[in-house]
Amino acid sequence: xxxxxxxxxxxxxxxxxxxxxxxxxxxxxxxxxxxxxxxxxxxxxxxxxxxxxxxxxxxxxxxxxxxxxxxxxxxxxxxxxxxxxxxxxxxxxxxxxxxxxxxxxxxxxxxxxxxxxxxxxxxxxxxxxxxxxxxxxxxxxxxxxxxxxxxxxxxxxxxxxxxxxxxxxxxxxxxxxxxxxxxxxxxxxxxxxxxxxxxxx
Amino acid sequence: xxxxxxxxxxxxxxxxxxxxxxxxxxxxxxxxxxxxxxxxxxxxxxxxxxxxxxxxxxxxxxxxxxxxxxxxxxxxxxxxxxxxxxxxxxxxxxxxxxxxxxxxxxxxxxxxxxxxxxxxxxxxxxxxxxxxxxxxxxxxxxxxxxxxxxxxxxxxxxxxxxxxxxxxxxxxxxxxxxxxxxxxxxxxxxxxxxxxxxxxx
Numbered sequence: 001x002x003x004x005x006x007x008x009x010x011x012x013x014x015x016x017x018x019x020x021x022x023x024x025x026x027x028x029x030x031x032x033x034x035x036x037x038x039x040x041x042x043x044x045x046x047x048x049x050x051x052x053x054x055x056x057x058x059x060x061x062x063x064x065x066x067x068x069x070x071x072x073x074x075x076x077x078x079x080x081x082x083x084x085x086x087x088x089x090x091x092x093x094x095x096x097x098x099x100x101x102x103x104x105x106x107x108x109x110x111x112x113x114x115x116x117x118x119x120x121x122x123x124x125x126x127x128x129x130x131x132x133x134x135x136x137x138x139x140x141x142x143x144x145x146x147x148x149x150x151x152x153x154x155x156x157x158x159x160x161x162x163x164x165x166x167x168x169x170x171x172x173x174x175x176x177x178x179x180x181x182x183x184x185x186x187x188x189x190x191x192x193x194x195x196x197x198x199x200x201x
Numbered sequence: 202x203x204x205x206x207x208x209x210x211x212x213x214x215x216x217x218x219x220x221x222x223x224x225x226x227x228x229x230x231x232x233x234x235x236x237x238x239x240x241x242x243x244x245x246x247x248x249x250x251x252x253x254x255x256x257x258x259x260x261x262x263x264x265x266x267x268x269x270x271x272x273x274x275x276x277x278x279x280x281x282x283x284x285x286x287x288x289x290x291x292x293x294x295x296x297x298x299x300x301x302x303x304x305x306x307x308x309x310x311x312x313x314x315x316x317x318x319x320x321x322x323x324x325x326x327x328x329x330x331x332x333x334x335x336x337x338x339x340x341x342x343x344x345x346x347x348x349x350x351x352x353x354x355x356x357x358x359x360x361x362x363x364x365x366x367x368x369x370x371x372x373x374x375x376x377x378x379x380x381x382x383x384x385x386x387x388x389x390x391x392x393x394x395x396x397x398x399x400x401x402x
Contacts, residue, residue, distance in 0.1 A: 007257070007258070007268045007269030007270065007274065008269075009250065009253040009254055009257050009258060009269050010254060010258060010267065010268070010269070012250045012253070013247075013250040013251060013253070013254045016243065016246055016247045016250050017221075017247070019243055020218075020224075020232040020235060020236070020243075021228065021231045021232055021235050022223065022224055022228035022231060022232060023221075023223055023224065023232070027222065027223035029293070029296060030222045030223060030293060031221040031222055031223060031224070032254075033267070033292055033293050033296075034221060034222050035221070035251070035254065036254060036258050036267050037267075037292075039255060039258075042217065042220055042221075043251060043254065043255050044255060045217055046214075046217045046218070046251065047248060047251045047252060047255060049210065049213045049214040049217050050214060050236070050244060050247065050248045050251070051248060052210040052213070052214070053210055053211060053214045053233075053236065053237060053244065054240060054244050054245060054248060056208070056210050057208070057210065057211060057237050057240075066211065066234070066237050066238075067208050067211070068208030068209075068210050068211070069208065073208065091234055091238075092230070092231060092234050095230060095234075184227075184231070
């Protein structure tokens with residue numbers, strides 16, 4: 001027999017909040033309680049923001065960024081350098097580079113890394129689209145800003161192979177990114193240094 | 202000039218998520234991205250759960266618990282002992298006692314503690330209602346399960362004063378070494394209390 005403390009609606013809210021990265025079962029409970037206590041000041045605005053995100057957010061058909069317009073804010077920004085493309089694994093990495101103000105070119109979000117173990121093949125990532133974009137004569141350099149993990153580096157090497165024959169330079173982020181580290185967890189200073197010191201492959 | 206990475210809808214979602222306890226600006230960003238990526242599996246169900254909570258959750262008019270029914274699940278549970286009331290500062294404390302299966306009586310949520318600094322007076326808490334409930338001849342004991350902080354203890358002493366003259370016993374939670382706790386990491390106050398309250402094997 002399960003002893004019930006509260007209504008099933010609250011339990012469901014707690015369970016769903018616990019699925020967010022960074023919230024465990026206990027902090028999800030605190031978050032749910034905080035929402036319930038701040039119904040008009042937080043719960044309602046958050047509901048509206050989530051509905052907005054649900055209805056309007058889309059994936060950019062050019063670079064894979066998430067945004068409410070397609071092509072996205074970055075792809076359509078006339079101030080950005082269209083001759084250079086920075087390749088990242090994930091949208092979170094793109095955001096990390098933007099927070100660091102480390103890049104003023106375009107981006108390309110792969111959507112993950114190659115992985116034999118997880119069965120992720122080149123056609124599961126947006127590598128084909130990247131090669132197409134790289135073939136545009138306007139594009140002069142591709143920066144492979146993948147994570148400094150085995151999967152990230154494997155993916156980078158695969159992409160470099162595919163880019164051979166195209167008239168485009170390739171580079172990688174400078175080491176300074178800790179081996180095994182992920183961009184999204186790095187401080188802005190390190191990210192900026194790594195971007196500045198990028199080296200040709 | 203602010204460089205925009207993404208739509209204002211996503212920024213707003215991040216800002217609101219960052220107001221949840223346990224989520225900072227960075228983890229709010231990860232949470233927002235996770236929600237956007239799992240639109241149908243998580244974002245939508247969470248929206249629905251929040252709407253449910255927003256529309257249905259209410260505060261129990263007897264004990265101050267949050268629930269979807271009033272009186273709440275606990276106040277209406279016929280298996281619970283109605284002769285004993287456990288007084289807690291906050292609904293989170295009530296949930297903690299329930300998780301621990303530590304109590305089978307009723308509860309009373311104060312809604313905070315007395316605080317001269319923050320200007321929280323007895324009439325700002327549900328102390329009046331507690332005294333009314335304690336006057337019911339069915340009630341035999343009031344357990345003051347407030348936090349072991351100065352504010353908590355001040356509040357407990359104030360309530361005990363107010364309860365004088367009523368035919369009701371009062372008690373507080375035992376102080377001592379937490380189960381699984383190590384002496385070396387405990388503060389002196391706790392160790393002193395634990396030693397004073399030592400029990401024969």
